[in-house]
Amino acid sequence: MNGGTLRWPLPEFPSQWNFNHVNGAKGAVARVIQGVLPYLMRADEKAVPHPVPEYLESATVKRSEHGQTVTYRLNPRAKWSDGRPIGYADFVAQAHALSGRDTRYEVSTVTGYRQIKRIERGATDHVVEVTFDQTYAEWRSLFSPLYPAAAYSSPRTFNTGWMSGLPVTAGPFKQQRIDRTAKTVTLVRDPGWWGAPAKLDRIVFRVMDTSAMPGAFANHEIDLMDVGLDAGALQRVGRVRGGVVQRAGGPDWRNFTFNAAGPVLSDPRVRQAVVFGIDRRVIARADLSGLGVPVRTLGNHFYVNTQDGYRDNSGSLGAYDPARAGRLLDEAGWKAHGRYRTKAGRTLSLRFVVPSGVPIGKREGELTRALLERIGVRVDIQVVPADDVFERYVTPGNFDIVPFSWLGTAFPVSPMKAVFARPHGHRVQQNYSRIGSAAIDAGMDRAIAEVDPVRVHSLVNRTDRLIWRQASVLPLYQRPQLVAVRADLANLGACGFLEPSYQDIGFTKR
Structure with a gap:
């Protein structure tokens, strides 16, 4: 059936619609532009x-x-x-x-x-x-x-020309309106599209807290939602009449990113101590409980567990070892002094930044606080507006630990090179931990220049072992794709590695 409006929620309202800009490389931006820009x-x-x-x-x-x-x-x-x-x-x-x-x-x-x-x-x-x-x-x-x-x-048009909207498009849809007050983006079928006409009349993206999405889905205000890691939301949307929950294994993975340029975590011994002091199994069990998926930690920064080439390269850093964490902190000069360790009169404390409206992030912060307190590290949880978390905190380095999910693609190395390549000056690209090495750069360069898949896997895993020892990004687990959709919504949902064709999205009946 052709026609109809797809109502699609977004977790944040982007300030930048240039996906290749440092502030535009987000899932919310990708969801919108896939319908209006060329993907070769x-x-x-x-x-x-x-x-x-x-x-x-x-x-x-x-x-x-x-x-x-x-x-x-x-x-x-x-x-x-x-x-x-x-x-x-x-x-x-x-x-x-x-x-x-x-x-x-x-x-x-x-x-x-x-x-x-x-x-x-x-x-x-x-x-x-x-x-x-x-x-x-x-x-x-x-x-x-x-x-x-x-x-x-020009640099000016690149940096600012796409902050207010999508001035030029080339897809099955075009921009009708972007309302910053209502935080909505409306796309409509483009009559100038030369391909098969889009089945939908329009797509309306609307920003809302993830905690509000289950209620909106139950009240038929939206047509799909990423359940994420909320077991309560999964139960609620699973009871919605006319809805179905789709499941898939995809390339996305949950992680804790450490700011290695900060005054405390710049010491690799402290970063490794924090890694040893975090029981990833506890985090994974809490996050994945009630979702009906296996609880399995992730031991790789490039491949997820179900992907060809995956190896667990975590070594000893993949294990929970608070005793070893304590020895490393002793070596780094942070001595036990009551509840928390101190050094030169300073308390060993870390800021754990989480976006508002995302209960799982706050819960991860609370678990991390309890775990790290055992080794004498104080964790202060700072809840910030979801729209600001990257622009005002992560990208400028205004944090110590931040949890989020990397959205993977069909290409295991290329997207992650910007995450682990050494920063040059203030240009961090997506290397929010702000650290790297010549050996890691060389390893990634060799991997993306290799055409033999077996050799690629070997080069990637060798490089991954170096990243583990650097202790800058702590992989937690492969993030399951759980998407609640209307039963009559076709060609969109939990897609796994598949990238949907927006012109084919539609409703079978309405």
Whole structure:
């Protein structure tokens, strides 16, 4: 059935709609722009990326001892909402902005784009040839999403041009209205779309606290919701007439990120002590209890438990060992002094920052406080507005520990390179722990340049062991995908590794 309005909740209202900006690389932004911007590649349920025919007819790679060239054959009908064809200029502008060569562009990642040597027009205006200075195995991760050249033409337009909305689009939907007061985003079917028409008339995204979503779903105010890790919410939505809970295993994983640039956690002994002092099994059991999923901790920063290539590289750091934590703190000069350890008259305390309206984050903070108190570390839980948690706390480094979930993709290395690559000056990209090493950088570079899957797995896991010893990001568990949807909603829900096609989303009856 065609027509209808999909009512889709968001956990926060983005301040930046440029997904490649450091403040725009969020799940809430991705959910919206996937319906309005070009994605040249889309992953299937097995995490294999394929060209999206509405934008890309084919993409072929030719490798040599000096690098590789990818030839993109674009759909001649593909065009921006301003009438300009999608093509060469857009590739050039995006590659330049995300290369990292001009630090005025506040980018979330330079992975892959930094390796681009040149971009040339091909045999026709619809052919673009991208040459890399080395082999880059995950080249399919690039240019998805693709922004119009004008959006990336200067650092100013890149950083601020997409803060108020989506001025140019090229998808089955277009922006109708963004209401900052009501915190809603309305997309409508775009009559200029050259592909199969979208089945829905419109999609209305509405920001609400995650704690309010089960009630809204039960009252038929929204059509789907990410249950997340709330067992109470799961029980409530499971009783809603006309609703169904879908389950899938995907690439997302829960973690605690430590600010290694902070005055306390800059000492690797203290970071390792905190890791030893946190019983991940306790956290996982509390978070996953009542969800009907196995409780299993995660031992990898690149692969999740169900993914090909996964190895548990945590070693001794994966085990709860408060005695060893105490010895490390002694070595670091933090001596037992009553309830909490002290050093030079200072109490050993850490700020655990959590977003408001997310009960699981607060519970994780309380469990962490109880666990770390056993080794003499005081944990102060700071609840902050959900809209501010990254822009005002995580990105500027205004925290000691922060819990959140990394949303994985079909590409295990490329997205995480921005998380673990050494920061350069104040440009942290997504490395919120603000630490790295030459060995980790080299390991990731070798992995993304390797085309043999077996060799890739070996290189990734070798690098992962280095990251574990760095003790900057503590993986907790693979985050289950539990999504409550209306029974008549099709082609959207718990998708696992599959990336949905927005034009195919619709209702079977209404």
